[in-house]
Amino acid sequence: MSTVSQVPDEARVKYLELLQAVITRFGTNSFLVKSWSLAVSGGLVTVAAGGAGWAVALIALVTTLGFWLLDTYYLEQERLFRSLYDRSLAPESGQVPLFSMDVERYAQSVPWRVVALSRTMRLFYGTFALADAAAAVVLVTRSQR
Numbered sequence: 001m002s003t004v005s006q007v008p009d010e011a012r013v014k015y016l017e018l019l020q021a022v023i024t025r026f027g028t029n030s031f032l033v034k035s036w037s038l039a040v041s042g043g044l045v046t047v048a049a050g051g052a053g054w055a056v057a058l059i060a061l062v063t064t065l066g067f068w069l070l071d072t073y074y075l076e077q078e079r080l081f082r083s084l085y086d087r088s089l090a091p092e093s094g095q096v097p098l099f100s101m102d103v104e105r106y107a108q109s110v111p112w113r114v115v116a117l118s119r120t121m122r123l124f125y126g127t128f129a130l131a132d133a134a135a136a137v138v139l140v141t142r143s144q145r
Contacts, residue, residue, distance in 0.1 A: 012088075015099050019085045022101070026078035030071050034124060037067035041128045045135045054139035061132035068125040072116040077103070079110040 044060035080103035087106075088096045115121070 011098055016085065016088060018099070019081055019088065023078055023081045023085065026074050026081065030074040030078065033067055033071040033074060037064060037071070037125070037128065040064075040067070041132060045132060048135055048139060054136045054143060057132055057136035057139055061129060061136060064125060064128045064132055068116065068121065068129070071125070072112055072121065075118075075121070076110055076112045076115045079115065080106050083109060 041060050041064045044056055044063065048054065048056035048060065083106040084096070084100075084103050
């Protein structure tokens, strides 16, 4: 009794490498969005507290929410491509056409709301949104005195 191990052919390996590169690119984009969000939000709140006023703090809040949505998009795409990658690894992966980048079939399993409201997203962007909103409230209160 000899068992023959299945060795993936060269095209399949290249396909998996291509999917991994896409997943890595989305992960990198997500990291960069978080970095920009931190810099822009922190900078705007600092400017607002330095005398520019509550309107700048509200702009910081809006930009934080915008970065949150953009990061959600990147993380959702990353999860969709991870699903495609996992499906391509499965023994019955003959159902996935080689070099297919169609992730729409996985959209139901990765809803954007779940990604947007994941624990890490809430902790990261929620903290900045609360800080931006608190700065706006403090500055509004200070300006009414």
